[in-house]
Amino acid sequence: xxxxxxxxxxxxxxxxxxxxxxxxxxxxxxxxxxxxxxxxxxxxxxxxxxxxxxxxxxxxxxxxxxxxxxxxxxxxxxxxxxxxxxxxxxxxxxxxxxxxxxxxxxxxxxxxxxxxxxxxxxxxxxxxxxxxxxxxxxxxxxxxxxxxxxxxxxxxxxxxxxxxxxxxxxxxxxxxxxxxxxxxxxxxxxxxxxxxxxxxxxxxxxxxxxxxxxxxxxxxxxxxxxxxxxxxxxxxxxxxxxxxxxxxxxxxxxxxxxxxxxxxxxxxxxxxxxxxxxxxxxxxxxxxxxxxxxxxxxxxxxxxxxxxxxxxxxxxxxxxxxxxxxxxxxxxxxxxxxxxxxxxxxxxxxxxx
Numbered sequence: 001x002x003x004x005x006x007x008x009x010x011x012x013x014x015x016x017x018x019x020x021x022x023x024x025x026x027x028x029x030x031x032x033x034x035x036x037x038x039x040x041x042x043x044x045x046x047x048x049x050x051x052x053x054x055x056x057x058x059x060x061x062x063x064x065x066x067x068x069x070x071x072x073x074x075x076x077x078x079x080x081x082x083x084x085x086x087x088x089x090x091x092x093x094x095x096x097x098x099x100x101x102x103x104x105x106x107x108x109x110x111x112x113x114x115x116x117x118x119x120x121x122x123x124x125x126x127x128x129x130x131x132x133x134x135x136x137x138x139x140x141x142x143x144x145x146x147x148x149x150x151x152x153x154x155x156x157x158x159x160x161x162x163x164x165x166x167x168x169x170x171x172x173x174x175x176x177x178x179x180x181x182x183x184x185x186x187x188x189x190x191x192x193x194x195x196x197x198x199x200x201x202x203x204x205x206x207x208x209x210x211x212x213x214x215x216x217x218x219x220x221x222x223x224x225x226x227x228x229x230x231x232x233x234x235x236x237x238x239x240x241x242x243x244x245x246x247x248x249x250x251x252x253x254x255x256x257x258x259x260x261x262x263x264x265x266x267x268x269x270x271x272x273x274x275x276x277x278x279x280x281x282x283x284x285x286x287x288x289x290x291x292x293x294x295x296x297x298x299x300x301x302x303x304x305x306x307x308x309x310x311x312x313x314x315x316x317x318x319x320x321x322x323x324x325x326x327x328x329x330x331x332x333x334x335x336x337x338x339x340x341x342x343x344x345x346x347x348x349x350x351x352x353x
Contacts, residue, residue: 002262005280007059009261011037013103013288014062017295020102021064021095028091031067031082038062064099068322085322093310096303103292107229110285112222118212120274123221124159128179128205135204140177140190142205147180157224159207161231166192166201168235175203229289237293300332 014037025032031050038056045054068083084092114121126148131137148156151165152175170192177190192201213221260283268279295303306329313319 002265005265006261009280009284009287010059012284013106013291014038014060016102016106016288017099017291018062018064020098020100020105023102024091024095024098025064025066028087028095029082030084030087030091030095031080033065033067034063036063036065066095085319089310089313089319093307093314096306096310099303100292100295103288103295104226104230107226107285107288107292108222110281110288111225111229112218114278114281114285115213115218115221115225117274117278118210120272121278123211123213123225124207124209125211126156126159126162127207127209129209130206132202132204132206134193135202136190136192137177137204139204140188141186142177142179142188142190143181145181146186146205148177148205149180149185150176150178152176158228161228162203162205164228164232164235166203168232168239170201172201177203226285226289229286230293232286233290233293301329301336302332305329305332 018035018037022032022035034052034054036052036054036056038054038059039061040057043055043057045052047053066084067080068085080086084095087095115123128137128142128146128148129144131142131144131146148162150156151162152169154165154169156162156165174189174191176187178185178187180186190203192203194200195202211221261280264279264283265276268275296307298304298308309320309325309328
């Protein structure tokens with residue numbers, strides 16, 4: 001079951017990404033040579049309209065390959081009108097951006113489904129339903145029922161965003177808290193207290209009430225849930241770059257399958273099928289946002305790396321020679337292949353040791 005769920009989850013996330021590239025390529029008259037889901041040798045493939053559609057052996061990754069991209073897959077003779085480099089620069093930019101953008105669309109749709117299952121999906125807004133005695137919030141004059149709006153200028157809409165801020169952004173010292181009470185806004189200075197048992201600093205507020213949004217509110221809370229996943233992703237990247245994330249916290253496909261999908265399924269199935277559905281949708285949400293953000297990083301071989309060259313073309317008024325750009329992306333691809341080997345062995349170590 002873990003393997004089936006893993007393949008379904010990765011498949012949905014990857015197909016959404018590549019389908020974004022595919023649709024915008026077609027809209028801009030770019031010939032798609034191959035639309036592939038997975039990596040490695042083909043399991044099955046078919047060709048239609050000059051495009052090869054492939055399902056590959058390993059259920060990780062995918063590709064939407066364009067004619068003429070990086071000087072590859074070019075038809076014999078002069079570049080045809082369907083060549084990637086024949087399209088306008090903004091057409092190529094939109095085609096590259098579409099992959100990550102469709103991941104965010106998928107994430108919002110999934111969040112919307114989850115919010116509409118509020119009978120089993122816990123939605124907690126940023127209301128302090130309880131204020132801890134002797135905590136920082138009480139000392140700052142806050143009371144139960146106060147709605148926290150921002151922390152140090154960072155907007156807060158969900159209760160988990162408070163925990164995320166304390167884990168990923170708090171550097172010590174006082175915090176400026178903006179909150180609402182009875183329709184009136186207040187600003188206070190709060191000093192978090194260190195909790196020995198939890199090993200972290202706390203504001204001294206708790207939220208034990210679930211919200212059940214209705215009607216148009218479901219769209220708002222779907223946006224909040226997706227936004228939280230975006231914030232969690234880029235803040236986690238920041239923690240990784242600052243060395244605040246250990247090797248055990250890094251996971252690749254094997255680690256996600258076993259330690260995330262597998263363990264989550266084992267825990268959720270004890271509470272019924274709806275809990276399993278919500279848990280798996282939550283993984284789709286997080287992975288889709290992760291894929292969207294990571295692909296926008298300005299790194300060779302990623303969509304963000306391609307965008308760097310395209311924006312250079314906008315600035316210079318002429319493109320970088322495709323062969324030179326292709327070599328840069330090839331180096332990036334080699335780097336990612338080495339990184340994948342490292343992550344694979346890291347997953348095995350985390351699972352078996």
